Amino acid sequence: MATVSLIEYEDANDAVRAVYDDILATRKGGFINNFWKALAHNPELLARTWQQIKAVMAPGALDPLTKEFIYIAVSVANGCEYCTHSHTAAARAKGMSPEQYAELLAVIGLAHQTNGLVTTLQVAVDDAFKAD
Amino acid sequence: MATVSLIEYEDANDAVRAVYDDILATRKGGFINNFWKALAHNPELLARTWQQIKAVMAPGALDPLTKEFIYIAVSVANGCEYCTHSHTAAARAKGMSPEQYAELLAVIGLAHQTNGLVTTLQVAVDDAFKAD
Amino acid sequence: MATVSLIEYEDANDAVRAVYDDILATRKGGFINNFWKALAHNPELLARTWQQIKAVMAPGALDPLTKEFIYIAVSVANGCEYCTHSHTAAARAKGMSPEQYAELLAVIGLAHQTNGLVTTLQVAVDDAFKAD
Amino acid sequence: MATVSLIEYEDANDAVRAVYDDILATRKGGFINNFWKALAHNPELLARTWQQIKAVMAPGALDPLTKEFIYIAVSVANGCEYCTHSHTAAARAKGMSPEQYAELLAVIGLAHQTNGLVTTLQVAVDDAFKAD
Amino acid sequence: MATVSLIEYEDANDAVRAVYDDILATRKGGFINNFWKALAHNPELLARTWQQIKAVMAPGALDPLTKEFIYIAVSVANGCEYCTHSHTAAARAKGMSPEQYAELLAVIGLAHQTNGLVTTLQVAVDDAFKAD
Amino acid sequence: MATVSLIEYEDANDAVRAVYDDILATRKGGFINNFWKALAHNPELLARTWQQIKAVMAPGALDPLTKEFIYIAVSVANGCEYCTHSHTAAARAKGMSPEQYAELLAVIGLAHQTNGLVTTLQVAVDDAFKAD
Numbered sequence: 001m002a003t004v005s006l007i008e009y010e011d012a013n014d015a016v017r018a019v020y021d022d023i024l025a026t027r028k029g030g031f032i033n034n035f036w037k038a039l040a041h042n043p044e045l046l047a048r049t050w051q052q053i054k055a056v057m058a059p060g061a062l063d064p065l066t067k068e069f070i071y072i073a074v075s076v077a078n079g080c081e082y083c084t085h086s087h088t089a090a091a092r093a094k095g096m097s098p099e100q101y102a103e104l105l106a107v108i109g110l111a112h113q114t115n116g117l118v119t120t121l122q123v124a125v126d127d128a129f130k131a132d
Numbered sequence: 133m134a135t136v137s138l139i140e141y142e143d144a145n146d147a148v149r150a151v152y153d154d155i156l157a158t159r160k161g162g163f164i165n166n167f168w169k170a171l172a173h174n175p176e177l178l179a180r181t182w183q184q185i186k187a188v189m190a191p192g193a194l195d196p197l198t199k200e201f202i203y204i205a206v207s208v209a210n211g212c213e214y215c216t217h218s219h220t221a222a223a224r225a226k227g228m229s230p231e232q233y234a235e236l237l238a239v240i241g242l243a244h245q246t247n248g249l250v251t252t253l254q255v256a257v258d259d260a261f262k263a264d
Numbered sequence: 265m266a267t268v269s270l271i272e273y274e275d276a277n278d279a280v281r282a283v284y285d286d287i288l289a290t291r292k293g294g295f296i297n298n299f300w301k302a303l304a305h306n307p308e309l310l311a312r313t314w315q316q317i318k319a320v321m322a323p324g325a326l327d328p329l330t331k332e333f334i335y336i337a338v339s340v341a342n343g344c345e346y347c348t349h350s351h352t353a354a355a356r357a358k359g360m361s362p363e364q365y366a367e368l369l370a371v372i373g374l375a376h377q378t379n380g381l382v383t384t385l386q387v388a389v390d391d392a393f394k395a396d
Numbered sequence: 397m398a399t400v401s402l403i404e405y406e407d408a409n410d411a412v413r414a415v416y417d418d419i420l421a422t423r424k425g426g427f428i429n430n431f432w433k434a435l436a437h438n439p440e441l442l443a444r445t446w447q448q449i450k451a452v453m454a455p456g457a458l459d460p461l462t463k464e465f466i467y468i469a470v471s472v473a474n475g476c477e478y479c480t481h482s483h484t485a486a487a488r489a490k491g492m493s494p495e496q497y498a499e500l501l502a503v504i505g506l507a508h509q510t511n512g513l514v515t516t517l518q519v520a521v522d523d524a525f526k527a528d
Numbered sequence: 529m530a531t532v533s534l535i536e537y538e539d540a541n542d543a544v545r546a547v548y549d550d551i552l553a554t555r556k557g558g559f560i561n562n563f564w565k566a567l568a569h570n571p572e573l574l575a576r577t578w579q580q581i582k583a584v585m586a587p588g589a590l591d592p593l594t595k596e597f598i599y600i601a602v603s604v605a606n607g608c609e610y611c612t613h614s615h616t617a618a619a620r621a622k623g624m625s626p627e628q629y630a631e632l633l634a635v636i637g638l639a640h641q642t643n644g645l646v647t648t649l650q651v652a653v654d655d656a657f658k659a660d
Numbered sequence: 661m662a663t664v665s666l667i668e669y670e671d672a673n674d675a676v677r678a679v680y681d682d683i684l685a686t687r688k689g690g691f692i693n694n695f696w697k698a699l700a701h702n703p704e705l706l707a708r709t710w711q712q713i714k715a716v717m718a719p720g721a722l723d724p725l726t727k728e729f730i731y732i733a734v735s736v737a738n739g740c741e742y743c744t745h746s747h748t749a750a751a752r753a754k755g756m757s758p759e760q761y762a763e764l765l766a767v768i769g770l771a772h773q774t775n776g777l778v779t780t781l782q783v784a785v786d787d788a789f790k791a792d
Contacts, residue, residue, distance in 0.1 A: 003616045038253040042630040056238045061231035073202045074243035076383045077209030079475035079607035082250045085261040088399045099193035102438040106188045107199045109381040111206035116376030118214045119340045121170040129217040135352045174366040208647045211343035211739035220663045234702040244644030249637040251604045267748045302517040306762040320502045325495035331503045334469045338507035341473030343739035346514045349525040363457035370452045375470035382478045385434040393481040472779045475607035484531045498570040505777040512772030515736045566781040584766045589759035601730045602771035605737030610778045613789040627721035634716045639734035646742045649698040657745040
């Protein structure tokens with residue numbers, strides 16, 4: 001039901017295949033999910049987005065699983081069904097336990113609630129919270 | 133600029149003071165921030181929300197700092213200025229390093245971008261991502 | 265801080281003044297608030313929006329105060345600071361009691377929370393909830 | 397298509413069954429809808445969320461049907477498909493007439509429009525709308 | 529899966545048929561899409577919305593295709609699946625090329641990203657950007 | 661009121677200055693706006709974001725002004741005050757006329773309204789709108 005057709009590996013041009021190959025090499029045992037097949041209509045955007053994900057989601061000051069929690073939180077708040085499913089699956093693949101998921105869920109629910117309360121009340125930011 | 137006045141400690145009734153006291157005792161060296169002073173018009177909601185935050189944000193399968201990252205991510209995506217400021221301050225108080233903040237920022241930005249791309253393309257969820 | 269200047273009554277052309285006059289006549293004791301003064305750069309959009317508000321917010325199967333509650337709920341969820349303030353003021357002008365506001369706040373907070381929980385869990389709609 | 401399996405009554409533990417029983421007793425003639433079956437993986441969050449809904453949605457200064465209107469408005473603006481369906485069904489079960497639904501729809505549409513106009517124009521809040 | 533039944537032409541009353549006829553006459557070779565069939569339960573809202581679309585989407589200072597790009601951008605950011613599909617189809621019907629779609633997609637993705645970055649950082653508006 | 665301090669040119673390291681210089685060279689007569697000064701705490705993200713903006717917003721199948729309209733539309737729907745101001749200023753700098761702005765505003769308002777109506781009604785996507 002995408003707005004464009006999905007480009008399979010065998011129908012992809014060389015630029016797209018190079019990205020597909022790198023995705024498969026990076027995510028051992030993985031597959032090319034629909035997002036990339038839809039994005040492949042724009043090989044430049046495909047390559048740039050994949051490079052960005054590879055750079056940003058790599059281990060660093062935050063570990064990859066923590067990054068998936070953050071990704072899920074954003075995707076839920078933005079109402080992105082696909083992203084919520086794909087990053088929940090990614091978090092599980094990176095070792096998220098049921099207990100961690102239960103707490104992630106509770107924090108997301110709580111944050112939505114207090115976001116709603118604060119915005120209704122239009123609370124002004126305390127001076128103590130300001131950095132500059 | 134809140135839609136209600138802020139209730140200071142000295143003007144609070146006993147039910148509100150009990151919550152304020154518990155906030156101060158739990159957050160050593162802290163203060164009552166504006167959110168609670170606005171919520172205090174509804175002592176029951178104040179008490180319930182505080183109890184919920186205490187329960188959900190406590191150490192568990194996820195550590196408190198990770199929970200703040202998730203909270204910030206939701207607050208940003210919901211466009212809640214107050215919540216973004218207060219939970220960024222909370223994350224710093226819990227030890228967030230500049231390097232961690234830099235990566236948090238990059239993940240939030242990236243997630244917003246791919247949320248936007250996926251929703252534009254209306255990509256269907258891969259079967260492999262479905263849990264049931 | 266609007267993206268356009270605000271057009272005051274004395275600087276308005278006849279088409280804009282006609283709308284301003286009708287706003288003042290409809291909202292006895294009222295004033296022209298900033299929204300209209302910004303919208304006045306587009307007299308046609310100004311007139312159409314005002315006509316729509318007059319028609320939709322009039323007493324009908326739902327009373328005007330209930331309509332303000334709904335308006336506030338949408339405005340909060342959309343993160344519209346101006347709309348939240350102006351419709352909270354409008355609800356008060358139409359008789360909203362502190363007890364009603366306290367419950368409105370609690371419902372909005374709760375709805376945000378369960379929205380967040382449901383979207384995280386990607387719950388499928390029960391057949392029993394479908395109308396067609 | 398939820399991110400977790402749905403826990404049916406016969407597979408539920410005692411803590412979950414206690415909540416399910418209370419839902420069925422409170423909503424005479426009702427059933428356990430999918431939201432609760434997904435949430436049941438976290439019995440504590442299940443119990444807390446149900447207690448909160450029972451408390452907040454009970455008759456008070458606002459009647460239960462008005463609370464459903466507010467709930468629908470939030471759910472629509474947050475783009476929550478499940479919540480929109482379930483609370484529209486709940487509103488109907490509580491007596492919402494087609495005429496009321498028609499007006500609810502019109503108010504939600506109007507509020508979205510003026511939210512969009514105001515945010516585009518970045519209109520500053522009038523002093524007269526400020527409570528403090 | 530709409531919350532109301534869809535009203536087909538043969539079941540529509542005269543007021544609804546008049547709008548349907550005008551839609552068919554305006555969009556040569558077109559059809560009555562589901563949105564109108566659901567909205568037809570409220571003939572007044574149906575007529576007003578159609579009149580508004582006809583007026584706003586007509587050629588003017590912006591050409592109709594540019595207006596569809598803007599419509600898609602809003603619909604994506606609001607997470608409206610139906611609107612994203614219907615206005616992408618409309619843009620194609622008005623001549624959107626694959627190259628234009630590729631760039632539209634890239635701009636929408638980029639805007640989401642910088643929106644997320646700016647909101648995380650809570651950047652204050654530069655004086656130079658203010659109009660008043 | 662940003663969550664980080666703003667890094668001025670004279671305090672910037674070489675990597676940041678290189679981006680600042682390129683921004684000033686690209687936007688003749690321009691200045692370094694606050695977004696970049698806040699992002700400069702992460703020189704890599706600063707450079708990547710600037711490169712992305714330069715590539716995406718350049719003339720192509722869509723002209724730069726049309727791209728600004730799309731950017732504004734996304735920013736409004738996401739409730740990003742800074743982005744709405746900065747891209748409205750950018751559109752004006754690229755020649756947006758008052759008449760174009762008036763129509764942009766009307767389309768954004770309309771799209772929000774029908775997004776709200778469609779989501780309330782949960783209208784199913786017509787088969788004719790589907791690309792695959």
